[in-house]
Amino acid sequence: MPKISLKGQKMPESPIRKLVPYAEDAKKRGVNVYHLNIGQPDIETPEAALKAVRENDIKVLSYARSEGSEAYRKKLSTYYKRNDIDVTEKDIIVTTGGSEALLFTLGSITDFGDEIIIPEPFYANYNGFSVASGIKVVPIVSSIDNDFALPAIEDFEKLITDKTKAILICNPGNPTGYLYSKEELMKLRDLAVKYDLFLIADEVYREFVYEGIKHHSIMSLKGLDQHAIIIDSVSKRYSMCGARIGCIVSKNKALIQTALKYAQARLSSPTYALLASEAALETPPEYFSKVIEEYDERRMVLINALSQIKGLKVSRPKGAFYCIAELPIRDADDFAQWMLEHFNDNNETVMVAPASGFYSTAGSGKNQIRIAYVLNKESLIRSVELLKLALEQYPN
Known part of the structure; x- marks a missing residue:
């Protein structure tokens, strides 16, 4: 057999x-x-997103651009600028959900046997995607006793080897709900720069923060242009889990060019879902x-x-x-x-x-x-x- x-x-x-x-x-x-x-x-789901699918006049349901339409990416860059993330449409690759964004990212920055460090507990698919990519997850344990705050930066440093390619966080966190402070993110920034690592942040829950605390994106920090990668998605933000539209955001041109090759290999994200996602960006505050x-x-x-x-x-x-x-x-x-x-x-x-x-x-x-x-x-x-x-x- x-x-x-x-x-x-x-x-x-x-x-x-x-x-x-x-x-x-x-x-x-x-x-x-x-x-x-x-x-x-x-x-x-915002009515504008649903209306864009119901009332379009498409006669041929054709492929979209592999990286997402220029119009959608320009609107995305405007959205990011409102959130202190200064990027252009050239810094964005649209993907079929945040899951594909993570797969493309891991495929672009790691080789078989490489390692990524992730505070645990973490979103379960980080494990699955790492296995699928032939890379090793190196966990660093956070604790329920302090609501799963960032572990000591010295503990991260002890885990870095010549195989380490990235640190991956989810902010705010799934499954913990923890929101990293700017001070914690700056410590991770300094570590990524010191050891020349990528810092990947899954920021799909960016809007959902409480108790008057501000969300800080890794791409709002200075000195991380070549190291920072954001994984994002419309799924939770607009209650559009079934749309399966996400994106990779990075100012690292080599990363974007490499991820584009993965995007071209899968041809394109679904056209109707892209229409809905573009319309969703008009959702009022x-x-x-x-x-x-x-x-x-x-x-x-x-x-x-x-x-x-x-x-x-x-x-x-x-x-x-x-x-x-x-x-x-x-x-x-x-x-x-x-x-x-x-x-x-x-x-x-x-x-x-x-x-x-x-x-x-x-x-x-x-x-x-x-x-x-x-x-x-x-x-x-x-x-x-x-x-x-x-x-x-x-x-x-």
């Missing part, structure tokens, strides 16, 4: 999606499942004001409710719409599956994402879960009630 590749065998399952069959079975039994496992916002206010209220409802559960520890996110909770159990994977297979209250249960899949250090995060507060406040309160009941009834 033909053999599957080693890298295919090593490709990790998604901690977010691997329990879907159990959730579907629960629904077939008539159980209502509250989905706290995936960052799919319930916020409505009040849209974000309302959305951020809603997420902030959900954040506090969730954190306050979780804090009432005995033995549970929860981080306090300052951005995005996720938090990590540490449960008084040994195995969150088993617990999450048990809730879908064996637990319900009034024919209702809850689905969470076990956090072990957001770590690459073996054995880490085994008693933690990631919660996405993308449901309305009433559903969040009921979800926490179900979680509390499940913890009381869980046999293990």
Whole structure:
């Protein structure tokens, strides 16, 4: 029998999606499942984006430019300038989602056996994409005790070898919700310059920050022009996860030229999605004001409710719409599956994402879960009630 590749065998399952069959079975039994496992916002997509698809007069659905249309990239550069990121359309490659942006970036800056340093827990696909690219993730552990703040810069320095090509962060963070301060980013900048590394920042949650704290982009820092790479996406910003449009942003011309070759190899991003994404850039500021206010209220409802559960520890996110909770159990994977297979209250249960899949250090995060507060406040309160009941009834 033909053999599957080693890298295919090593490709990790998604901690977010691997329990879907159990959730579907629960629904077939008539159980209502509250989905706290995936960052799919319930916020409505801006009408302008939907209208651009509904009311266009396209007669032939042709290829788009591999790097994205000039008009869209110019509008993107204007958006970035409003966020203290001074770039032009020539510094942008449009991709099929932020995931492809990361794949193109890793393909452009690493060779087989190279290393990237990532604070963990981190977005699970960073692991998968690294395996697919034949590179090694070198984790540096952050802690729930300080809400997953940046580890000591000296600890980063100890991990740098001649194989290290980049440091990768998510800001604000998925799965932690942590928002890096300007001081923390400046420390990373100095490290990247000192060792001639790329600094990659996944900034797809840029708008979603709370408590009056300002988001700082790595590309707003001086001295990083040749080192900084932003990964971005319309998915969360405009509640357009299904559009699958993202981009790479960098002033490093060699990086952009190399990423363009990957973009040309896959031909182009989907034309209708590009139309919707370009129209979404016209979204008025009040849209974000309302959305951020809603997420902030959900954040506090969730954190306050979780804090009432005995033995549970929860981080306090300052951005995005996720938090990590540490449960008084040994195995969150088993617990999450048990809730879908064996637990319900009034024919209702809850689905969470076990956090072990957001770590690459073996054995880490085994008693933690990631919660996405993308449901309305009433559903969040009921979800926490179900979680509390499940913890009381869980046999293990």
